[in-house]
Amino acid sequence: EAGVAQSPRYKIIEKRQSVAFWCNPISGHATLYWYQQILGQGPKLLIQFQNNGVVDDSQLPKDRFSAERLKGVDSTLKIQPAKLEDSAVYLCASSLPQGAYEQYFGPGTRLTVT
């Protein structure tokens, strides 16, 4: 079974630039999550999708972050414009609807904002 795929693995941008991350979940997993993991901290949930609908985006900084999952499969997370404090690893995870606590994580995208 293929795991959660993410790209790119690494990205370096300057502040005020924009960046996008892509995630392809495990086939059949209706629920998709984006997390932000700042160095030295645990992952923090940014947004949760069920199919192509948003379940929870309460911790997403909506002035600069956006995410979509148009066809209920893969997803894109965008930051525009980036700030220095956005430097982090962005993790994508997926799960079956009935297994929300058993999430499968991708390798993450390490973003450095200079």
Added chain:
Amino acid sequence: AQSVTQLDSHVSVSEGTPVLLRCNYSSSYSPSLFWYVQHPNKGLQLLLKYTSAATLVKGINGFEAEFKKSETSFHLTKPSAHMSDAAEYFCVLGSARQLTFGSGTQLTVLP
């Protein structure tokens, strides 16, 4: 409020000696608790889970954890550490179909 506290940010053990990673939780409801492991440049992997069945939970790679309601703890243990166990470990609380992560414990295994 739901929260998880990992009591040690770094733990060092010698290969072959026991491992103890400590975790306390706070939850208004009967909690679902998990331990995840993160190896460098790899995704987070579920190590074990507690969901109100047996209080002693066995996971992969010889790890186990004991749920103690009276102490609000869910410590992770392994009888004998292996070099491949070196990684970051996260204690995680499941609530409202979401996961809340602790701040992590970096485990170093010395030869």
